[in-house]
Amino acid sequence: MNGDTKKKSTPYTVPIGPVHPALKEPVMFTFQMEGEVVRSVDFAPGNTHRGIEWMGMRRNPVQIVHLTDRICGICGVVHSLSFARAVEQIAEIEVPPRADYIRTILHELERMQSHLLWAGVAAHELGFDSLLFLAWRVREQSMDLIENLTGNRVNYGIVQIGGVRRDISDEQRPIIEQGLSYYRGLLDQMKTVFLDDSTIRMRCRGHGLLSYRDAQILCAVGPTARASGVAMDVRHDYPYCAYGDLNVQPVIPPQEFGGPQGDVYDRIIVRLLEIAQSIDIIQQCMDNMPAGEILWEKKYPKLLSVLKKAQGEAIGRVEAPRGECMHYVRMDGNDAPATWKVKASSYSNLMSWIPMIKGEQLADIPIIVASIDPCMSCTDRVTVIREGSAANLTKEELTRLSREKTRRLSQC
């Protein structure tokens, strides 16, 4: 303290990032703080810009499919499926029904592993590490299933333009059934562990609020929007792949949990219920899977010559684990597409951080930032600059703040 002569200047600035906690990608935050309370927030993404679209416009669509896998390591199927659907519409390629069902199964398996991954990360941000390990332990089963079906744990390379590259054999069916029954047995336990826990309820209920109106104005998508009561889901609104044949409804926090309130707790509810929904969808796909081909054209040179002649533009939309993902492609009769634009789901969700974080405490930042499941990477260092002197807040320090708040609340 400098004594009474110097008045404490508020608000002061807390920069976090670009190498920083709670995120899976470098991004720079600037918080205007008043005491412990965040008054306003600004952020600057762009550290992981690799120029993927630019590179894509120099490659042919079959090569791009493998590039789309690497847009995001968690949403491998989402991006390649979205791109493939755009190109298929331009070239008027009809995907065989069996391939559509296999795509749907993988899409839902990816959603399951992504939501379990998120559940673990969210628990970690609350300082609840045993729950992180629990969630990631059960997640390994879905990774095993994905590996069994595609050959890879991450970046599957399974989607091909006009179908999928691997079939699901009869020997693999019991393995999928086994995996599904494993998760069915776990669901109630997961709900108990996440939703009946007083620590999680205390820290998440009423924090990180995003109103129905804000969610609409800021064009939030996916679980972030659904937790605020916006009933939108591309799988239901604009069915693709096999979703037209299946019964898919947008998941909104049910009345038994007090209906949609748009807080962090609701986002946990939505994601847990979506895991149950995914199990159901995979089961429906397994029961109704038609026989037949899995590729529109097996010979790549023939496929490429068709794509080379294709002209036109199209949008491929899919519902990623984080919300709507969109690929716009325009082709004008060359090897490479003339335009390729990717709108990933997190792009729509990032702006909702601003109303969520305003008015919250520093200790709540990690869980609120993680609550929209930003598709970004890791970190560790926070620098607090107050009256010109700097202090370092490490990730441990933030976790400590977070834990202290939990303790304070438990004692009340």
Next chain:
Amino acid sequence: MKLTKSFNRSLWVFHLNTGSCNGCEIEIVATITPRYDPERFGIKLVGSPKHADVLLVTGPVTKKMAAKVRRVYEQVPNPKLVMCIGTCGQSGGVFYDSYNLDGPIDQVLPVDVYVPGCPPRPEAIVYGVVKAWEKLERLEAAQ
């Protein structure tokens, strides 16, 4: 592989993303979770480069991140090792012709252990950490 002498101290790892696709990130976190559990040997992820023995670097190093990567590297106390996780850090991988890369990582930092794969499996990452460990012990003995 002789490990008995190498396992006499714990190895702390700091993970730095330089523009990766998240694939390696989730495999690194999967590595520290119960199925593989290297924490029983004292290997764990830490939150600050100042606490770390090993720097895990993923991603192809975008231009914006290059200076920050160097800064983080300077904060890791000696003796230190750099592990490059994933193909894009070694050669650029699928991003080889991008206009926005300062990488691969060995153009920016001295790399000791390469773990190839896109992304490498958790087993491969654990194996890479063991290799790093052995090298760290040799460095320490030489000091």
